[in-house]
Amino acid sequence: MVWKKNISFFHPRDLIYNFFVYSKIMIIEKNFFINGLNYKYKLSDFDLSCLVDKFIEKKGINSQNIAVALNETLIKKSEWKKTKVSENDRIEIVVPFAGG
């Protein structure tokens, strides 16, 4: 019977494959406190770099001109990608401002 050849049977290998595929698509939403306000973001990777990019996207802000603190600790730009962010983290994103 020709049609029987096309039937794919369940195999543990498929489960592992599907996990990797769908984990990228089924992105989880998390809550963050950025500059004192509540934001919910769906991110593919929960690192600081991703979160900052998401926050400043479409606002015409260059990430070179900002500095970031995570839970009251400065995170240098070079560390953003390596720094994971978790639900309810407090993030401060600052810029130079007129002052005396």
Place this chain on the structure above:
Amino acid sequence: MDKLFIDGEKFESRLIMGTSLFPNIDVLNKSLEKSGSEIITMAVRRLNISGENDFIKQVNKKFKFLPNTAGCFTKKEAILTAELARELLQTNWIKLELISDEEMLLPDPIELFETCKELIKKGFKVFAYCSDDPILCKRLEDEGCVSVMPLISPIGSGLGIRNEHNLELIRKMCGGLIFVDAGIGQPSDASKIMELGFDGVLLNSSVARSLDPPTMAEAMKLAVISGRLGFKSGLIEKSKLALNSTTFKGKISNF
């Protein structure tokens, strides 16, 4: 005028300008130009997602930036602000402002002293905004601050010199760099401070809130130069009695 050396860098101007309260960015830039300043101070604030964030792009890049911790009330807050400023502006210089209340904006000397120690340990070059207490100024200087910056009256008050005797004592006790930071109202205040032998003046409100900021900035520049030249050329001693400048000798007669 004699050159000013701060942290190994040479400067022509002894006037440091604040960048706040100007009516707009053009007036700010014109005023900075007219002031002849080479160092300007600025704050660090949260990114405003719906407003202007390009302050740094609009200010002329030729200036040396002295970031400050304006508005900080605690050691923790000030240290994080200083670290953020260092990351933002790529400088170890920090004008440490640690105030105790919102009404008078007076520095909190105890918290300030402890924070200074911590920041110096972290490699910052600290410019400490403090009260006009000679002992505190001396202690801050001994701790390793690049410059001590006593106020002469509360920030933005324009009240000018309130305690000249203290300023004289500060100058006498501290051999390092001393700038006056707050309270200047008029050019003669700046001139007087320089005549007392201070190394420079930092001001903001007296220029920014005047009717014509660029012209006032120029007036402040000239006042600082005038005061410094006066100090360097040696002021005469004060006398309670008159000392005639024209001799009586050779006068025609005593009618």
